[in-house]
Amino acid sequence: MRHHVFAAAMLSTAPLAYAADDVTLQTIKVRADRLSAIDSVVVVENGQTQNRTLGGMLEHVSGVQSSAFGPNAGAPVIRSLSGSRVQILEDGQSILGMNALSGDINIPFDPLFARSVTVNKSSDSVRFGGNAIGGSVDVDSGIISRKMEGKQKDVELVLRKGFNDADAQGLRANFNDGKHFSTNLQLSFQKIGHYDIPGNSKAGVCNSQLFPANGGVNTFLADSCQKEARIQQIYNKASQPFIDQFMTENPDWADGDFSFYTNHPTSVWQRKTYVNPANPAYVPGTPAMTQKKINRDVTPDYHGTLGNSYASNAHIAAGTTYFFDQGYVAVSLDSKESEYGVPGFSMENKSFGANYDAGLPVGVVIKQDKYALEAQLSSPVAYLESVQLRMSRLNNTSGERLGAAKANDYQFDTNQAELLLAHRRAGLLSGLLGLSHQARDISGSGPQRYLPDASTVSRALFLKESLDLDWATFDAGFRHEKVAHEIRKSGFKTSRNAGNSTLGDKDFSLNSYSLGASAPLGQLFGVKLRYSSSERAPDVNELYASNAHYSIMTQEEGNQNLQAERAKNTELTALFANRGFKLSATGYVMKYDNYLYLGHSGAQMANRLPLKYWKQTDTTVKGFEVDASQVLQLGSYGKLNLSAFADLVKNKADNPDKLRAHNDGEYLPNMPTNRYGANVSWENKGWKARLSGTRYDKQKYLGKSVSEEVPLDGYTMVNFQVSRALQVRNSPFAGIEVFFSGTNLLDDDARPHNSPLKYIAPLPGRGFQLGLSARL
Template identity: 30%
Template structure:
């Protein structure tokens, strides 16, 4: 409306002046030529699924050691923590091999999806931009993206010439209860050649925690006495005393009264064999002279004490050391029609898992619990190129290829236990086109080949070989205030176990792995979405996706102690692909300086693959679990709202609030245990419960970001509710309560000379020093989140 008023007034004013007046005041302006190119089209940009983007300015206050910690403040996204040094993004309750992790366009090592304790080999501190795709991205990236995708961009291979011939940034930081960090990132150009190099070093000896490292429930006598699986999770043992009260019994064997212990020894009897509450009809029984009617118990056992078989540190998290290093470099040729570049990176990480395990008698000492330590390294080569067509219908053709060589060693103390190594090649091709103005599309294909191998007689996985290939298409149409996208993917996955001299552990897989060691799966995924803008600033959408994922190698072939995740893990090579059918509804309203976004989603999994409880162990203190399948339903909601305040001379203020909740529950056809339709349903209900164990807790939060001139201050509060959707770990899960995390970030920047800028910052996490044990953390009974931490440092950019 304002535009039309302005235009009308302008026309009236223009017509009231004679043309000669305008002619007299006319000034001839010099001609200015402006050149530029639009952002290249890509499949990720065409996909209409729900996504959140963290730019460099957003990342300053949320960067953390792990990718999961960095993105956990996005609604619907949690950190699937495996101790303070490692965490994967958990999107709408899904993580691991269901969330695809990428760096600069291609997947990073997927060993972290197989073994959650392993690092994801990506450095959030070096990221320029992180995009989180919360909807299924299986059409673009395959079954590993059935729960979403995370793309990390570091600028390793320059895609355009930088403005300066030489520039970069550096950072040094450290403080209380936080790693010391040094990093640098440099870019430059020479003619049409652009280059980039970066590196980082992170180190900490241990983390401080409020209170004890183990949860209080681990020493609750009533709970520990009746909950054996909890003793395994808490790594404690129960010491019992056995009692026998002779005064409880009215009758005694007369022979015992006459001969005492000699009578027991002669007939190999126990003391309980010669006392009875009721007089037997056989033998020579007489009234017990020591009978006492006030005694209420005859025999049994009492919990005498609870013993920590692993350390329970006060104020300190056991075995939480970490030393992480990385370096990467890239160079590219950039021309008028695109670019082509090559990059290489090296990643090293050595850290402790706050859990302990014992080697079997085959590998070393018996019954000697030792801390679990990880040594991880990765080398990654990346080739990336794009052709920018001059044809109006063809936007670009992009191709990428990566080779990854990763080595992961699990140690108990300093003693080698086993290793999980991988060598993989992956390629991707996208043809992005726009035949007419209202139609955009992408056709593409991708291919992955991976081999895993390991050492150690206790390793839980045989050598494996994986081949995946697929073709996909995604089309987007716009007309008026409507838009829609339609996509499909067809692919195949082969999983093969190379047994050799591998000896499966005792369990489910022992009887099947030799017969079913070569599996082929055919996968099809589809998606369709429709969006409508009924008014300016208001957008409503609906999206449907059908996504398929093949079982991973550990889900098929695992068969031994997996020390690093504190589980005796056993796969099942008879597993079939899982299929997720998802409906998603979205509303987004933008009005002036305010924005509101709401998403509701519901997913129905057919043959959902999960790690099921058995309630047993093999005498090694590790819970014995099996990979199984069953229908599962996921339902959740996300809400985000923000408003920008312009405070004139006091700067600007941005206020945000968010809420999210998710519920992940098995689908049972029977109404109760007695009439469940199958034995599998009965076992799942009894062992795992009516909700999936380890669900992320519902939460809500608020944040403020104030900036004025050279100053920036942000603060956030996030409250996690006690988990009320409790599954079972044989016994019902235990909620460790809710908690609130308060974070704050302060930044002051100023010029340093004519071409450099210096930033001083203070980054404080968990300011209230709250004991926080996320319900979705595997190690929640052994390791809370770190306590109050304060990191201070300086950044220089030039």
């Protein structure tokens, strides 16, 4: 009974959830078999929806939003944390690269054929290291078979036509002999020329709130809106009653227009008296100076079309698994390429008065090749349940383009290996011992470099154990990790504003642990409590960055004196389940010591880029998530699932010093806003339909970048999808499925508050997609 209640109750931790026999629609499930050991784990199964980015695929999970750096780059933001704090993995191996250090670099991922994505919203540092201090996201690519398929041949062809959405084509195939060998092939493409938007690309506040009522210019808003905004003082020629005769006769002596006017009827120069004629333009009582407010677009303000929003993605992959009596060995290789524009944005933040028509758009080019080996051996010796080995080589090149010219390229070469030893159950105790090694080399080139060449080596040992009693389940874990950064010789030079005089090697020793407990409270209720203490080492950008980092519109300066972050997380979840109704409510508090953030110095550098330094302060992240669902059996009319969710997160400095409070505020900018949403899904006899809506509120907790962050209006995203499975007689196809979907049906001007581009690039407007999936 205890496992039954928990399996049922924990289904409610997934928003927009419904049951499905296949993957026609996006399905969100929670793996009940893992809940006794890991809290807040959600598995999102891929379906026929068009997911532009990994963040976009997961943004319907409570507590998770997308970074939305335009429509083509979106990383998962878990409880306000992202980047180097959220570990991104594919098939259990990290794929963090430039995407963790620069928001405009998308995470390479196949939206068509990735099987599923597992999200752990709690700190996952014990399992995946310091870069999982804010959680982890693991993509099951579908390239490797971990069990023998039921059919010896399975070929799927996917065709999608987008209307304000991408066109896509894909081919997935599995061939196996039913005994030992299973091979998977994947080939997919997505492409779009541009996205349409409901109105203007720049938000209305870019014009209405550049000049606050109390005077001056909101420089933070002006820079975010890509605007030239300044106030020019102009002399009022009608303010003085007389024209200075001497200056009229000697104009070379004048310092400006004000020199030609005076309040006196006569003037004496070099003992000569000049009679000053009356000023015919004189208006008594008018001020001597007037203000001219200059408001010019540095980048275009598009209407109806989101400029520079093209995207093109390609993926080809192959994987083969050999099965034997005690396990399997699998090898795979895959290659992903992406090319897309960063909309409404220019890396040339030109100086005042420049010719902005000559500004060049920003493009991003990504190429990633991965070679992987995975092996599992069951019961190798008396005391081991299984042994698993994962090894991979990842080559990722991410580059920014300024028009057709290269701004920078960064090559990430990463070798990884992990060994997992699961011991046999000893009474009520089960668990595993893990060893991991990662070596990463970063090399850069191009005129717009802001990172040196560096190598990072990480080694770790970790242990996780679970105690399963009749009345409760307990789990604990510990990880010891060594991280070493080494600077390599290159042509990289720091700026004159750099806090680092010379760059040197750094190393960190990290310890993380976690404790968890779960217990039923009768037949209908359950409770889970989790505590973790996790450490993260500063990454290379936080330690060594220098010079202009245009993709975040900042002169970014690292700090070699930074210490490791430590997060102490407490999470409590209450569960209820009864007759198809499921409810979960989670509250959490994350206390960070030495939380890393980019702090504004108060100065602006060339081309108006704010000068920011990596700093540390104690910070508290807290929030809640509520999920509810109800399943209704309609007999011959099928099954109906109703679900709803709400979430809120606040990221606030505990005791900010005067400089932090003045320049950055208590809350950091670009924090996720609170949301609430609902979903209705139905299925019956091959038909499936879903209608969902999510409300994003106006942000109340605002940050600063000297000037205060300006909030944008809330918005509601409404999406739908309907699909039909068909059986075609006398056809070579085993099954055909057609679907039709729509996004942003209200055509809202949707600007996520956590998006760095919210003022210049809204989400795409109303879009539709028609798709066909055929299986041989």
